[in-house]
Amino acid sequence: MTKTLDATHDAALQSWVASANRADADFPIQNLPYGRFRRAGSQEPWRIGVAIGDQILDLKAAAGQGTWPADVAALLAPLAEGDLNALMAQGSAARRTLRAALSQALREGSPQQSALAGALVPQAAAEMAVPCRIGDYTDFYTGIHHATTVGKLFRPDNPLLPNYKWVPIGYHGRVSSIGVSGQRFKRPLGQTAGSPETQGVPKFGPCARLDYELEMGVFVGTGNAQGEPMTMAQADDDWFGMVLLNDWSARDVQAWEYQPLGPFLSKSFASTLSPWVVTQEALAPFRQPFTRPEGDPQPLPHLDSAANRERGALGITIEVWLQTPSMAAPERLSSGNTSDAYWTVAQMLAHHSSNGCNLQPGDLLGTGTLSGPTPAQAGSLLELTMGGKQPITLANGETRTFLQDGDTVILRAFAEAPGARRVGFGDCAGTVLGQSAG
């Protein structure tokens, strides 16, 4: 499980796609994330592309060039048809083979440049789809600072439950309403608790406490057969890559519905992903030691390994930006880091499969809201506004407790490390529409 770096990670590598070489590019040649796209407004078939600078290498066009070794051509064939799950199912060796080939093809001086120059599509001219077929979506709760702060709001006497430090808490989420960056959805209707004014009768109407949640989403690679749990080593090798995930939440609905079976309609109206799947290999330079705070229990053996302790955590900066209808540009609300997660990606997969549950290629695992220890690092408005009690004031003088119609929330993420090229995730944007939206 040693996550050794190879030639594709060389920070000095440059691409013949000039925009990839800018210092602030999200998609330098060291990244090479996959997304599903077509030309905006066209009826073209969806296909998989690789983001490079401000361009997309169209793998359908690229596969047709015939300049690939046979093993690479075989991996490109399903991608040309828009099927990313097929690559996910092939496992880590295939991921690395294709990454090496794409890195060779796109680097400065590549003999493939002239053949592939015509296979570029500007990102600005493309529309994106959810990157793969998601069979099941599970949302974890690995943000201990979020769990503690929210726990205080829901259960003042009992914020962090006794299982939290032993069990990577998670629950099943809704697949059908997952969309990609640019998703626009109506403010959900929902049932909320009654009050003395309503003689205790619950109300049904538009959500009054609509929130975002800043999460990362992890795509499963090959997965596991039913009844055959993954070891920690298998789990760490298996996961395909990551995206940003906004787990929109109706807090008033959640508070009334969530006992005893967990959140349901408070979450299932919409969830938004960033379109580019940043692979495990692209994130290898940003792995960090995984440690538990002094005095906290060590994970049980099936959720522990030396490799996980040495390199199981990830250092990715994650940010929330808000653009209200009266703003010319978005404003940053918070910034945190994935290294604050209480459980690693490998632990999420190992736990999920530990009962024999079969994970499948393209299954999506959310990390849960990743808030940092300080208030400015909070990944939701529920936390930033102390449950709506302390509105935040924006630079233009507007205030917010929860989201208003027309608000656009943009999640962003990037990773930096000494000696490594910065890689980014692109935007994960979503907009709340009024109930009367057509």
Place this chain on the structure above:
Amino acid sequence: MTKTLDATHDAALQSWVASANRADADFPIQNLPYGRFRRAGSQEPWRIGVAIGDQILDLKAAAGQGTWPADVAALLAPLAEGDLNALMAQGSAARRTLRAALSQALREGSPQQSALAGALVPQAAAEMAVPCRIGDYTDFYTGIHHATTVGKLFRPDNPLLPNYKWVPIGYHGRVSSIGVSGQRFKRPLGQTAGSPETQGVPKFGPCARLDYELEMGVFVGTGNAQGEPMTMAQADDDWFGMVLLNDWSARDVQAWEYQPLGPFLSKSFASTLSPWVVTQEALAPFRQPFTRPEGDPQPLPHLDSAANRERGALGITIEVWLQTPSMAAPERLSSGNTSDAYWTVAQMLAHHSSNGCNLQPGDLLGTGTLSGPTPAQAGSLLELTMGGKQPITLANGETRTFLQDGDTVILRAFAEAPGARRVGFGDCAGTVLGQSAG
């Protein structure tokens, strides 16, 4: 939404498939449920068939006969390819058109008998698959007697939470591990709470309190677009049909993991469906008034309709049978009725879509465990044994608190009503294997 009966419901109708005419047949000509099958042990493509007596009308073979009107032939085409979702997506008019055509074709004296006689496959010679592509699986909690009894075990002071009589409580379930009758799965491993003997450290090992749950599963028909909730009338018209559902549950794992986000690994290792989808139309004669007990609140307006009050409930007898390795035949453990559900199928769909969540053809909605008001009507061992404190004694002298390796649980269901032909669901069987099973 008047659920009028038509010629296909005539209790006097007989089929030219003689076994369908037995008084105790699950699949008389008044039923006509759909399932996905192929000849056992073959590599034939899966296709949709209709159960009739002890036979299957192979819709691939039948579609090839050319004796169907054009509109019926168009509906049969995807079924011949094994795609039941396509029919689900067509809505209730298509369901009724096809039902009428199949009823005509299979009834005594049909001119199609000679053409279709060769399209029969004995059920005993077939293997079945999950009947459709399930996008999302949601499990509700409509069994108020189950909720109350289990609530007492988990929360003695607070058995039925304040939201129960207002909100059709539900949660997302796991799709990948759903199997069809005959499913055999290893006893799940899982984490359970620590004890004084373990110095409070949780344990990880085989589940010691493995249980079944007696539920019905409902398949969504056309569903709804994101952001466009279904009305009660749309919801009641939309649902395609029902199966039996065993929501296997690891009670010790559940007790430790379920707060605050609900059951997860305690359920996701396996769920078993009966193979034949009994359509809404076949169940029309068994609709009943839906009433709330004296003093209970009436549903909020979006979950209420005159039609739902008049005919929203269903009267289906549901049974649990157990066969241990030393039994020659299964023994019945309990018997209940779906009319004990606190929420109707239409209310489940209307609630689920009320926040704008899009339901899709083939989505599966479980009712939750349907226990009756008396102990003998309990739909789980947790209830039958008072949380494992009072073992049940079987006819052969064996006792059970929870399931042992090798135990097979069989769910059965049938509906009867004055003037109507009895229809049944067939068996929903599943077997617990030891951890060492290969």
